[in-house]
Amino acid sequence: MPRYWLTPIVSGTPVTLGGERILCSSELAVAELQRLLKLAGGRLVPFKAHLLAAGDEAEATCGTDRLPFDLATPVDIVFDGERLSLSHCGQTMLDKLSGLRNADEAFAAAETYAASGTHPEAASWIAAIRRWCSAGWNVILLREEP
Numbered sequence: 001m002p003r004y005w006l007t008p009i010v011s012g013t014p015v016t017l018g019g020e021r022i023l024c025s026s027e028l029a030v031a032e033l034q035r036l037l038k039l040a041g042g043r044l045v046p047f048k049a050h051l052l053a054a055g056d057e058a059e060a061t062c063g064t065d066r067l068p069f070d071l072a073t074p075v076d077i078v079f080d081g082e083r084l085s086l087s088h089c090g091q092t093m094l095d096k097l098s099g100l101r102n103a104d105e106a107f108a109a110a111e112t113y114a115a116s117g118t119h120p121e122a123a124s125w126i127a128a129i130r131r132w133c134s135a136g137w138n139v140i141l142l143r144e145e146p
Contacts, residue, residue, distance in 0.1 A: 004030045004046060005071045005142040006125055008132040015086050015094060017077040018137065022128055029119035030141070036110040036122060046143040054081070055132035060136075062089040071144055097138050107133075 004027070008018035024030045030046070037044050049071060051063035063133075068084060069077050079086040115123035120145045128137050 001146065002027075003071075003144045003146075005049070005056050005144060006033075006044075006128065006136075007140050008072075008091070009097075009138040009140055010076065010135075011078075012094075012138075014078055015079040015090075016079070017140075017142075019074040019076045020128075020132075021071055021074070021142075022125060024125065024141075025121055026119070029121055031056075032114070032117060032119040033122045033125055034141075036114055036126065040107050040126075044139065044141045046141045047090075047093050049142040049144045051093070052086060052142075054085040054090075056085040063087045065144040067144065071142065073123070094138075094140070097140065 004024040006022040006024055008020060010016050010018040024033070034044055048063070050065070050067045053064050053068045055064035064087075071077075078084065079090075107126055111126040111130070113122050114120065114126055132139055
């Protein structure tokens, strides 16, 4: 079963995934989070984590077979071209992120609704998204395959 990680992008140059990632507990809760964010005017589409990192020359276009970093370790993941390079697919996905930055009032309403819904953990996830966005960061939902 895949694991989903709500992840702040704390820098665009070099692309840096913040260490404050949140493991989302269930696919149903993730679906509820996506629904609430859509109502708030944003989108959060899962992206396969292994497609972010560039592999060898033949795989550089669209990621690697294995994830070269551990999402569960709470440290920043930096795609600086030295230890990790961003794949072309990863760069394209990041370029197309529909920022969640300008919907604070809608996020507040979604957070309140989520707290009383069937997946109340989504409220804390939305609170984290609001905090990250207020810091000027973007947010991505990474899907980690077993």
